[in-house]
Amino acid sequence: xxxxxxxxxxxxxQKRWAEARVFESEADPSKPKYYVLEMLPYPSGTMHMGxxxxxxxxDVVARVKRMRGFNVLHPMGWDAFGLPAENAAIKNNTHPRTxxxxxxxxxxxxxxxxxxxxxxxxEISTCEPEYYRWNQWFxxxxxxxxxxxRKKSRVNWCPKCCTVLANEQVVNGGYCWRxxxxxxxxxxxxxWFLKTTAYAERLLDDLNQLEGGWPERVILMQRNWIxxxxxxxxxxxxxxxxxxxxxxxxxxRIDTIYGATAVILAPSHPFVSKxxxxxxxxxxxxxxxxxxxQSSVKTEDxxxxxxxxxxxxxHAVNPxxxxxxxxxxxxxxxxxxxxxxxxxxxxxxxxxxxxxRKYGLxxxxxxxxxxxxxxxxxxxTAAFDAHEKGKLVNSGPFNGLSPAEAIAKMAAFAEQxxxxxxxxxxxxxxxxxxxxxxxxxxxxxxxxxxDGMVPVxxxxxxxxxxxxxxxxxxxxxxxxxxxxxVNTTCPKCGxxxxxxxxxxxxxxxxxxxFYRYTDPHNxxxxxxxxxxxxxxPIDQYIGGITHAILHLLYSRFWCKxxxxxxxxxxxxxxxxxxxxxxVQKGGVAMxxxxxxxxxxxxxxxxxGADTGRLYTLFAAPPEKDLEWSEESIEGSxxxxxxxxxxxxxxxxALRGVNCGRIDAAATTAxxxxxxxxxxxxxxxxxxxxxxxxxxxxxxxxxxxxxxxxYAHEPxxxxxxxxxxxxxxxxxxxxxAPMTPHLAEELWEMLGHSDGQWIVPWPxxxxxxxxxxxxxxxxxxxxxxxxxxxxxxxxxxEVVVKLAQADSAIAHHLNGKRIVKRIFVPDKLLNxxxx
RNA sequence: GCCCGGGUGGCGGAAUGGCAGACGCUGAGGACUUAAAAUCCUCCGGGGAUUUUUCCUCAUGUGGGUUCGACUCCCACCCCGGGCACCA
Numbered sequence: 034x035x036x037x038x039x040x041x042x043x044x045x046x047q048k049r050w051a052e053a054r055v056f057e058s059e060a061d062p063s064k065p066k067y068y069v070l071e072m073l074p075y076p077s078g079t080m081h082m083g084x085x086x087x088x089x090x091x092d093v094v095a096r097v098k099r100m101r102g103f104n105v106l107h108p109m110g111w112d113a114f115g116l117p118a119e120n121a122a123i124k125n126n127t128h129p130r131t132x133x134x135x136x137x138x139x140x141x142x143x144x145x146x147x148x149x150x151x152x153x154x155x156e157i158s159t160c161e162p163e164y165y166r167w168n169q170w171f172x173x174x175x176x177x178x179x180x181x182x183r184k185k186s187r188v189n190w191c192p193k194c195c196t197v198l199a200n201e202q203v204v205n206g207g208y209c210w211r212x213x214x215x216x217x218x219x220x221x222x223x224x225w226f227l228k229t230t231a232y233a234e235r236l237l238d239d240l241n242q243l244e245g246g247w248p249e250r251v252i253l254m255q256r257n258w259i260x261x262x263x264x265x266x267x268x269x270x271x272x273x274x275x276x277x278x279x280x281x282x283x284x285x286r287i288d289t290i291y292g293a294t295a296v297i298l299a300p301s302h303p304f305v306s307k308x309x310x311x312x313x314x315x316x317x318x319x320x321x322x323x324x325x326x327q328s329s330v331k332t333e334d335x336x337x338x339x340x341x342x343x344x345x346x347x348h349a350v351n352p353x354x355x356x357x358x359x360x361x362x363x364x365x366x367x368x369x370x371x372x373x374x375x376x377x378x379x380x381x382x383x384x385x386x387x388x389x390r391k392y393g394l395x396x397x398x399x400x401x402x403x404x405x406x407x408x409x410x411x412x413x414t415a416a417f418d419a420h421e422k423g424k425l426v427n428s429g430p431f432n433g434l435s436p437a438e439a440i441a442k443m444a445a446f447a448e449q450x451x452x453x454x455x456x457x458x459x460x461x462x463x464x465x466x467x468x469x470x471x472x473x474x475x476x477x478x479x480x481x482x483x484d485g486m487v488p489v490x491x492x493x494x495x496x497x498x499x500x501x502x503x504x505x506x507x508x509x510x511x512x513x514x515x516x517x518x519v520n521t522t523c524p525k526c527g528x529x530x531x532x533x534x535x536x537x538x539x540x541x542x543x544x545x546x547f548y549r550y551t552d553p554h555n556x557x558x559x560x561x562x563x564x565x566x567x568x569x570p571i572d573q574y575i576g577g578i579t580h581a582i583l584h585l586l587y588s589r590f591w592c593k594x595x596x597x598x599x600x601x602x603x604x605x606x607x608x609x610x611x612x613x614x615x616v617q618k619g620g621v622a623m624x625x626x627x628x629x630x631x632x633x634x635x636x637x638x639x640x641g642a643d644t645g646r647l648y649t650l651f652a653a654p655p656e657k658d659l660e661w662s663e664e665s666i667e668g669s670x671x672x673x674x675x676x677x678x679x680x681x682x683x684x685x686a687l688r689g690v691n692c693g694r695i696d697a698a699a700t701t702a703x704x705x706x707x708x709x710x711x712x713x714x715x716x717x718x719x720x721x722x723x724x725x726x727x728x729x730x731x732x733x734x735x736x737x738x739x740x741x742x743y744a745h746e747p748x749x750x751x752x753x754x755x756x757x758x759x760x761x762x763x764x765x766x767x768x769a770p771m772t773p774h775l776a777e778e779l780w781e782m783l784g785h786s787d788g789q790w791i792v793p794w795p796x797x798x799x800x801x802x803x804x805x806x807x808x809x810x811x812x813x814x815x816x817x818x819x820x821x822x823x824x825x826x827x828x829x830e831v832v833v834k835l836a837q838a839d840s841a842i843a844h845h846l847n848g849k850r851i852v853k854r855i856f857v858p859d860k861l862l863n864x865x866x867x
Numbered sequence: 868g869c870c871c872g873g874g875u876g877g878c879g880g881a882a883u884g885g886c887a888g889a890c891g892c893u894g895a896g897g898a899c900u901u902a903a904a905a906u907c908c909u910c911c912g913g914g915g916a917u918u919u920u921u922c923c924u925c926a927u928g929u930g931g932g933u934u935c936g937a938c939u940c941c942c943a944c945c946c947c948g949g950g951c952a953c954c955a
Binding site for chain 1: 870871872873878879880881882885887888890891892893905906907921922934935936948949950951952953954955
């Protein structure tokens with residue numbers, strides 16, 4: 034008689050698994066594969082149960098699939114570059130690498146302590162040159178394909194730090210995180226971009242392939258983010274200034290162009306100052322313009338901001354009607370979207386209506402509804418923007434057309450006349466990857482006075498980070514102030530040159546890391562295409578909803594570029610995505626800063642990893658948030674103790690027993706009850722694991738089974754050894770994916786000298802699971818009035834007779850006439866009486 | 868404002884058209900014990916009738932609807948959480 038000692042058991046089996054290398058797998062086209070992956074962690078702070086939940090879910094899936102005979106790839110690595118390492122290094126006067134590697138060691142120890150079935154040989158760390166050289170290699174390939182380019186772009190700049198701030202370093206709606214009294218400025222500097230927009234169409238269209246495999250809301254968020262908009266660009270000539278280019282507007286409703294009563298430019302539109310030059314209204318306009326340009330920094334209250342604008346004193350010519358309309362500047366027009374200029378059609382656009390009413394601009398109806406009262410401009414309370422159910426009026430030769438017809442015809446007309454064309458635009462922007470930071474992948478180009486920008490040749494990769502950077506958090510980027518890094522020679526002419534000092538966004542690292550897992554030590558290529566072809570696509574990707582847009586979008590982009598490069602032949606990296614809920618305490622997500630973390634290691638020490646794993650699976654379904662409760666976890670601990678005691682009591686006597694096939698007919702009532710329960714449980718648990726991922730209800734079922742076995746103690750009286758063994762073995766195997774250490778121990782106690790890892794998932798016996806007696810609920814007029822006990826499969830007539838004979842039920846029938854009967858065999862009888 | 872997700876006992880949750888509250892936590896009572904821990908057993912949504920056994924009734928955010936039957940499907944509304952947000 035021994036107590037359940039998780040510390041001892043868990044250490045023992047972790048050692049055995051490592052020795053037997055049971056979680057190591059190799060590409061083998063003769064076997065069916067399964068690639069299950071949890072998003073790689075950023076190693077910072079301490080690992081808490083929020084982290085563990087994610088890996089536990091993945092580990093259950095990995096272990097179930099192994100038991101199902103799949104060749105499973107389940108790797109782990111570290112998203113090791115990033116700003117926090119640099120900040121911590123400055124604060125503690127250490128090196129980012131030291132800080133990062135200490136954290137990695139810590140994280141790794143905790144993950145091992147939880148017994149996750151990772152193939153640790155495939156571990157990667159993105160801050161190692163062996164990894165980031167391939168970021169550089171990919172960058173060069175993108176440069177060759179015209180997918181990487183430089184342009185001026187805005188950054189957040191703190192005038193006190195004299196440095197660039199990341200978005201998350203801008204706090205309280207526009208202040209520096211270090212100098213909370215200092216407003217962050219917006220500065221333009223040259224930065225590197227990747228042309229994600231070149232793939233906008235495919236990124237959008239291929240979302241269709243993910244339907245059913247990815248959560249609907251993630252697909253939707255990506256669709257909105259990419260934001261395809263079909264419309265037309267139209268040029269409006271400027272009437273009263275010579276030598277100014279035509280203003281191009283974007284509209285989705287070219288059919289309403291005869292109703293345009295103004296052209297409105299974004300405050301930062303490049304034409305604004307040219308238009309104001311010499312304008313009689315210039316003096317009045319400039320202070321307004323300055324105010325608008327300044328306030329455009331704060332994006333938060335943009336939506337609620339009142340529409341403001343001013344007239345430039347200039348006019349544009351409507352290319353369709355020849356009409357002269359005023360050119361305004363409006364704060365609600367965004368330079369970043371479309372062309373930064375719109376035509377205002379107040380009768381048919383809500384925003385335009387609001388603006389034009391405010392400033393007394395005319396309103397002209399050009400679409401009349403097919404039904405109901407005709408619109409009168411002065412009386413309109415809302416813009417009429419229905420696409421259908423209307424026809425064009427006041428639109429010259431296009432009168433009478435439906436908006437859909439007009440959109441096609443008018444775009445074609447504009448193209449023919451050379452002042453416009455149909456065009457699709459996207460909200461998605463190119464991916465700015467430049468960071469003026471140290472702890473990231475150096476961008477592999479040099480600047481030569483003779484040859485200009487020159488890519489670093491492949492043979493010179495990796496461009497290594499200098500070991501002793503000048504880290505202050507102030508002034509120029511750290512690489513720029515490290516002369517031994519900056520000063521180099523031009524690969525083309527051999528003369529002196531300067532290195533690019535920007536490093537890459539860490540989203541680059543995480544955009545393709547899962548390919549590297551398939552071939553982590555390759556020093557000739559990022560990975561071997563044949564290996565990737567075997568393992569990809571990822572069968573199940575698991576992570577937080579927080580990555581629904583950026584990480585997953587960039588990964589999808591990378592995948593498509595790699596496909597175009599011929600490295601892979603699939604177009605989406607992950608067939609299925611699961612977004613698990615957060616672990617909360619006190620109603621908020623666990624985080625170090627909130628001080629509400631439940632440390633994973635503390636948990637393992639107090640209850641053992643298996644209890645921690647079981648509880649995170651039991652407390653809530655995996656997709657929902659989980660509120661951590663110190664009291665509830667006791668229940669999981671008690672349950673595992675209960676199971677252990679049960680096996681401790683019976684296993685020794687069963688060590689030498691062979692199960693064999695059980696003949697359902699030759700069993701006693703007690704045996705039959707227990708066998709039925711265990712096979713029913715197995716049937717439902719199998720479903721919960723395979724199709725529904727309802728781990729919480731699977732555990733509830735296993736608890737019920739355990740209760741049932743306890744209720745039949747003493748088990749060794751009236752239950753034959755082979756049946757006892759079958760019961761306890763199935764119980765053990767059902768627990769194996771969730772509490773693997775305990776399950777291995779119990780398996781060994783039952784007399785198995787081979788580890789459980791060679792055992793396939795058991796299949797349930799339908800014959801043994803079958804109920805032979807059922808209680809059929811009987812309703813009268815849809816209300817439950819009684820139950821009748823009958824043999825399974827009893828016919829309707831018999832059940833009705835029994836129901837009528839039941840006094841409680843008969844009372845409700847009370848001589849009334851039965852007008853209808855609904856009978857679901859073994860499930861329900863409903864008698865409808867009049 | 869628009870788009871998702873959710874609302875079930877004291878708590879976490881179960882049931883996806885067929886016995887609402889499985890399983891667990893908490894709480895109450897009991898057994899064992901010199902005692903405690905551990906363990907085991909019983910009870911635990913509200914109201915009412917009956918009194919020792921059961922029965923009735925209300926109840927899954929609110930109000931309607933569909934159905935023999937609705938936590939589950941449909942419509943409207945309220946509340947909570949999340950995402951997007953002047954996207955032309």
